[in-house]
Amino acid sequence: MISPSEELSKKILEKLVAEVLITADDAKKMSSRMAAGKLRADDWKLAIEKGSPGGAKT
C-alpha cells in the first residue's frame, strides 16, 4: 500500500508543477524525499529558483 505521505507528495508536486513553481524534473527527484520528510530548506530553495521563469537568484 502506498503510504499517505507518498500519495500526498505526488498531489502536492503535481500542483507545484502546474503552477510553474518547480520543474517536472525536480518534482520527480523531490517526490520520495518529500514523502520521507527529508526535503530541506536548501532543496526547496534550489527547486523554486530553478522553477522561476528567469531563474531568479537570491
Add this chain to the structure above:
Amino acid sequence: MNKAPKNLTIQHLRGSVMPFKLPFEKGKKLMVIYGENGTGKTTICDAFDFIGNGKVGSLENRGLGKTGRYWPSVGKKPADVAVTLETVAASCRATIGKPDVTVSPLEHRPRVELLRRGQILALVEAKPADRYAAISRFVDVSGIEASEASLRELIRETEKWHEVAMARVHENREMIVQFWESAGKPGKDSVVWAESEAMRDDDAFDSEISSINSLYISYSRLLDYPEQIKSAEELLKVAADSLVTAQSELDSCLNRVAADAAEMVNILESAKTYLEMNPSPSACPLCESAEKTQGLADRVSERINAFAELRIAKASKIACEQAVQKSTQQLELLRDSARKHAAEFEECRARHAWPKDVVLPSITVPDITELSPWLTKHANLPNEWKKAENLRQDKKQFLVTLKKATKTCADNTSALKAVNIMLPRLKRALEISEQERRHFTDVTLGKIATEVGRLYEMVHPGEGLDKISLALDPDKRASLEIGASFCGQTGAPPQAYFSDSHLDTLGLCVFLALAALDKPEETILVLDDVLASVDEPHVDRLIEMLYAEAIIFRHCIITTHYRPWKYKLRWGWLKSGQCQFVELAKWSNQAGISIIRTVPDVQRLKDLLAEEPPDPQLICSKAGYILEAALNFLTLLYECSTPRKLEDRYTIGDLLPSISKKLRQSLRVEVLIGENGMGEPIYDTVSLTPILDELTRIAEARNVYGAHFKELSFELLDNEALAFGNQVSILMGILTDSDGCWPRNSDSGEYWATSGGTRRLHPLKRPA
C-alpha cells in the same frame, strides 16, 4: 493467483487438541461459524490470528504476561503447534519459531484483519491519540509535514533576508544622495547621476596626478642650483686667491735664496743621494778635489736645509693650482646639470596640455645665471601644483567610493528584486502544500466517516445517527476525534449519547470501514462473536450488512453463538447465496473441535421422500412443518387475514384458508432456468394455484400422519402422505432456490425477488 481458501488445518493450537480441518465451500466468500460457548470458535479465530499476524490475540489483556506458553493445547509443546491455510493455488504453514511465529512460504502468508468481541469498542472508546494510532496508516502524512516545516523555515529566513536587503538598499541610496549633494546635486536624480558617474574612468585622474607630479619634481630639482653654483663659485674664488698668495710667497723665497737656487738645490740633493751611498769619498764627486772631503756629507745636508722654505713655497703653489682647477671643473659640472634640468622642466611643461588650475611659470627658464630670480618669482607654484594634485586625489577617491556605493546599491537592489520574486513563490508553494495536506486528510477522514455512516445506516436506518464525523484535532499532534449527530447536535461524542448496542454497531462499522480501505481483496476478515450485544431488532440488518460487505474481502469469517441466526439461515430467511454455514459441536478433551453436519429441512424432506421404504409419519411431520413456514411467509408477505392467537401458533388450518381465492389465483413464480446467448436471464413461469389447491385438498394428511397418533391413519393409504410430502417439496422448490433463499426483495416494484433474482414472486401486492 487464486487465493480462495480451501482448508484451514489447526494442530494443537489452544482448543484443537486433535487436528481440526475447516473446509471452505467453493464460490462462497462468507463463512458463518455457529457454536454454543465452548465449541472452539475462538480457537478458529486464533488460528487466523496466528498465521496472519503471528499472535494469539484472545489471550492478550488477561493479565497473563507473555502468552506464548499458553498457545499449545494442554499437554502439547510449542513445536506441536501448526496452522496451515490451503488455498486453491498454494499452501502456507505457520509454526512457533524462536522468537516469533514462523510462516512458510512467507509470500503466501494471508493478510488477516480480526475483530474480537472485546475489541469492538476499542476504536470508539479509545483516547484520541490511540484512535489516531489505529487510523494513522491512512492519514499519517508526517513526512510531508516535516518537508513542509523546512519550507516554512526557508520562508522565515527569506523574509528576514528581505528586511535586511531593504535596509541595505535604503542605506546605499542615502549614501548616494550624500555623494550627490556633496557634488552639488548635478542632474535631477541622485541615482541616475551616480550611475553615470560610475561609468567614468578613474584612471584619467591618475594621468593628471602623474603629470603634475612630474612638473613638481622637475621644478624641485632646479631649486638647489643657485645656492650650489654660488658655493662653487665661492670655492673657486678662494682657490684662485690662495694660488696668488702661494705664487707670491714662492717668488719672494726665490729672491731670497739665489737666482739659481733652484738648480743648486737640485745639485745638492743629488750629491746627498750620492753621499748616502758613499759616505767617505776620497774626492769631491763634482770637482774631484781631495780637499775638505772630510764632513762633506754633513755640509751638503746643511746647505739643502737652507733651501727647504723654497721647496715648501713651491709645493704650496702647486697645490693651489690644483685646487683652482678642481673648483673650476665642479662649477662647470653644476652649471651643466642645472642647464640640463632646466631643459627637462621645459620639456615636461611642453609635454602636457595643462588644465586651467595648474598654473605654469610666465616665462621659460632663463640662462642659468638668471635661475635664482626666476625661481624666486615662481616660488609659490609648487604649492599650487600640490593643491591641484591633492584635488585630483580627492576626486579620484570620491569616484572610487561612489562607484563602490553604486555597485553595492545595484547588487543589493538586484538581490532585493530576486527576493521579491522568490518570496511569493515560496509562500505559494507552502500554501499549496498546506492546502493539499488538509484536503487530503479531510477527504480521507471524510471517506472513512462516510463509509462508517453508510454501514451504520444499513443497520440503523432512519435513526439519523449516520452523520459520523472524524476530525484531527488541530491543536494536538496525532489526535483523532469522533463525533456523530444526535438529536440535531452534530459532532457529539457517541460514547456520551449512544446506547451500548449502538456503540457496538458503531465500533464494528469503524473496523469494517478501515479494513475495507487497505487491500480488502487480499484480506481475510475475521469477526469473532461481534453480534453478542446487538439487540434483536438490529441483528437481521447487521447480518445483512455483513453479507453485503463481506464480498469485497478475500474471505470473511464470522463466528457467532446467536441461535436465531442458525435457524434463520436454515430457513433461508437471510440472504445466504454467498454464505457457508458451519456449526460446531460441543468441544471435548478427546475430540477437540468438530463440525456438525447440518441438513436444511427442505433437503431433509427430500431425503425422507427418497428413502425406501418411505416413512409417511416422518414425511408428513417434516412436510407440515415446512408448509407452515411457507404459509407463514406468504401470509405475512401479503398481509393476509388470519385469526389472532395468543401464543402466535398458527397451524396449516389457520394459514391456508387465509390465502384468499383471488390471491391464490394470482400467485405465480418466475423460476430462473438459465441465460440466453446475450447473457440475459431466462425464466419459467409457474403458477402456485394448482399446488395450493392440491395442498388444501390433502392437507389433512399432515394431521392424520404427522401431528398426532390417530387411528384414522390406519385407514389411509401411504400414497396420500407421500403426495402431501411431494407437494410441499414442489412448492418449496418453486418458491425458494437451491440455497434456500426466499423472495423478500421488492426493489423491482413489480415482484418479490430472491437474492440474485433466482425467483420472482408475483404479485407484489395482494389483489383487492
